Amino acid sequence: MKLRGYLIPLRAEMLKQHRSRTRGKAVFFSMLLWPAIAFLTSYYAMQPYRTGEGSALSRVIPPGGVPLFLLSGYLVFQLFWTTVQSAWLFEQERKQGTLEIIFMTSSSKMAFLFGRSLYSLFNGIWMFAAFSFLTFWFVADPGQVEWSVLLPVIALIVCSSVIWGAMLSAISLFSRDSGMLYYIFQAPMELFGGVRIPPSVFPLWAKGLSLLFPVTYSLNLVRGALYGNTGGAWIWSLVVLIAADAAFVWLTGYLLALAERHARAKGNWSLF
Amino acid sequence: MWHTALATMVRNQRSNLRAYPWTFTLGHIIDGTYLVLVTYFSYVYLIQGDIQSRFAAYTGTSDYMTYVIIGGALNLFSVSMMMNVSRALITEWREGTLEALLLSPSSRFGYFAGTAVQQLFRSLFELGVVLIFGIAAGLRLPDFDPWSVLIGVFAYLLSCFTMGLLLGCVMLYSRDTYFVQNTLFVLTALLCGFQFPREYLPEALRIAGEVFPLTDALELLRGSLMTGGVIRLSDLVPILLMCAVYIALALWSGRRIERSMFERY
Numbered sequence: 001m002k003l004r005g006y007l008i009p010l011r012a013e014m015l016k017q018h019r020s021r022t023r024g025k026a027v028f029f030s031m032l033l034w035p036a037i038a039f040l041t042s043y044y045a046m047q048p049y050r051t052g053e054g055s056a057l058s059r060v061i062p063p064g065g066v067p068l069f070l071l072s073g074y075l076v077f078q079l080f081w082t083t084v085q086s087a088w089l090f091e092q093e094r095k096q097g098t099l100e101i102i103f104m105t106s107s108s109k110m111a112f113l114f115g116r117s118l119y120s121l122f123n124g125i126w127m128f129a130a131f132s133f134l135t136f137w138f139v140a141d142p143g144q145v146e147w148s149v150l151l152p153v154i155a156l157i158v159c160s161s162v163i164w165g166a167m168l169s170a171i172s173l174f175s176r177d178s179g180m181l182y183y184i185f186q187a188p189m190e191l192f193g194g195v196r197i198p199p200s201v202f203p204l205w206a207k208g209l210s211l212l213f214p215v216t217y218s219l220n221l222v223r224g225a226l227y228g229n230t231g232g233a234w235i236w237s238l239v240v241l242i243a244a245d246a247a248f249v250w251l252t253g254y255l256l257a258l259a260e261r262h263a264r265a266k267g268n269w270s271l272f
Numbered sequence: 273m274w275h276t277a278l279a280t281m282v283r284n285q286r287s288n289l290r291a292y293p294w295t296f297t298l299g300h301i302i303d304g305t306y307l308v309l310v311t312y313f314s315y316v317y318l319i320q321g322d323i324q325s326r327f328a329a330y331t332g333t334s335d336y337m338t339y340v341i342i343g344g345a346l347n348l349f350s351v352s353m354m355m356n357v358s359r360a361l362i363t364e365w366r367e368g369t370l371e372a373l374l375l376s377p378s379s380r381f382g383y384f385a386g387t388a389v390q391q392l393f394r395s396l397f398e399l400g401v402v403l404i405f406g407i408a409a410g411l412r413l414p415d416f417d418p419w420s421v422l423i424g425v426f427a428y429l430l431s432c433f434t435m436g437l438l439l440g441c442v443m444l445y446s447r448d449t450y451f452v453q454n455t456l457f458v459l460t461a462l463l464c465g466f467q468f469p470r471e472y473l474p475e476a477l478r479i480a481g482e483v484f485p486l487t488d489a490l491e492l493l494r495g496s497l498m499t500g501g502v503i504r505l506s507d508l509v510p511i512l513l514m515c516a517v518y519i520a521l522a523l524w525s526g527r528r529i530e531r532s533m534f535e536r537y
Contacts, residue, residue: 033455033458034454037459037461037462038461041458044473045467045468048324048472049318049319050322050323055319055322056318056322057319057322183302191306191309197310197314201317
């Protein structure tokens with residue numbers, strides 16, 4: 001019974017998001033065209049670098065491996081970015097007054113946050129994921145890839161991104177202006193998460209920053225599986241990512257309770 | 273025309289300072305700084321200065337950092353200019369002042385010129401902040417030709433302005449700013465050669481880049497900044513012609529779209 005009470009609001013929130021966010025053909029642009037063109041731009045931006053035997057680049061990225069490296073980077077980045085967007089759009093719930101209505105019902109608020117994040121993921125990723133897998137097939141060496149590791153790892157990353165998005169949504173409960181999320185998470189997540197440059201070459205301070213984003217660990221996992229390199233560091237990333245997921249779920253619930261208690265005390269949802 | 277331009281300039285300056293001071297400015301500065309940072313990280317940590325010899329053959333310089341930082345800063349500047357000019361009319365529409373504007377006998381070109389000059393200050397401020405980061409990261413201009421740079425800047429400004437005008441028409445027609453502007457900006461980032469010489473692109477994409485006056489203007493301006501290339505009048509002619517086509521197209525279609533706006537709704 002308890003699971004049912006969780007799944008109904010989850011499904012309801014996804015349906016609600018679907019109805020309010022579907023914008024016809026325009027979705028095509030944000031789903032496929034922009035990420036794909038950004039990927040192409042980064043690819044050509046790396047063309048002037050010297051590759052091949054003895055070059056500085058070949059120490060970090062295997063010769064001829066630039067497309068695969070960038071593609072895995074953009075796929076994982078895009079997974080996390082779609083759920084950041086759900087939190088970014090959270091301010092609309094406040095402006096339109098739907099947040100109050102949801103909190104007055106007896107449904108699970110956790111289910112509400114996860115529903116938002118999950119829908120955002122489905123809505124934003126399937127086209128680019130299809131594009132990425134097709135390209136993977138052509139640029140990767142399918143024999144070298146450890147598929148039995150890669151597929152579970154991607155499933156784990158999908159879960160992590162949903163959890164990450166739900167937590168950011170919970171943070172947005174405290175402020176009307178979630179537009180700042182865009183500035184904090186778009187560019188820094190791409191740079192320090194290692195989408196274009198592997199964090200292993202960073203100086204110490206940047207390595208420290210990169211540890212803050214789940215994108216970093218997720219990329220370690222994916223690239224490890226792609227290059228058949230699943231050693232000690234790889235296991236560490238796996239452990240950290242799973243531990244972080246558990247912590248984020250707990251934090252989401254805690255933030256929700258905090259926001260709700262605050263609202264009860266003040267009798268008002270306009271917190272700030 | 274001059275009265276309209278001046279009046280628009282003063283009005284926009286006031287409303288900007290009062291109503292929307294920071295969001296876009298801050299966003300542009302962060303984006304531009306990010307481009308500089310990515311370049312710096314790639315060049316210093318990832319490849320440790322290891323650049324193909326083909327790069328120098330294509331660009332006439334081996335200073336990769338300066339090449340990309342100038343590109344990044346000018347990309348930021350063009351996005352900021354185009355966005356500010358193109359959104360002018362649709363903002364009027366959203367705020368409810370478009371009807372009053374259309375009923376008045378003021379010059380439309382003057383209106384856009386005023387908007388552009390006012391927004392130039394904001395874009396220059398953003399450019400300045402990013403250039404400070406750029407210089408810290410290794411932007412160096414040992415030999416440039418001041419006169420040519422001035423002419424190049426003029427051509428670059430004109431290209432941004434005319435592209436913004438046409439973009440504004442598309443926005444007004446489609447009632448959308450988000451998808452239209454972002455699609456254009458990802459395309460210019462790929463096709464105009466901000467981050468890499470266009471010779472690396474496949475033939476078809478290189479030709480597609482020629483559609484924008486920005487492409488040629490960028491090449492002229494960067495050339496005169498980096499290698500002291502002298503800009504001749506004959507280099508300017510294609511850019512000026514293309515800008516004239518853009519302006520004519522924008523004014524013509526703009527008038528038709530305005531006329532249909534109130535009949536449709």
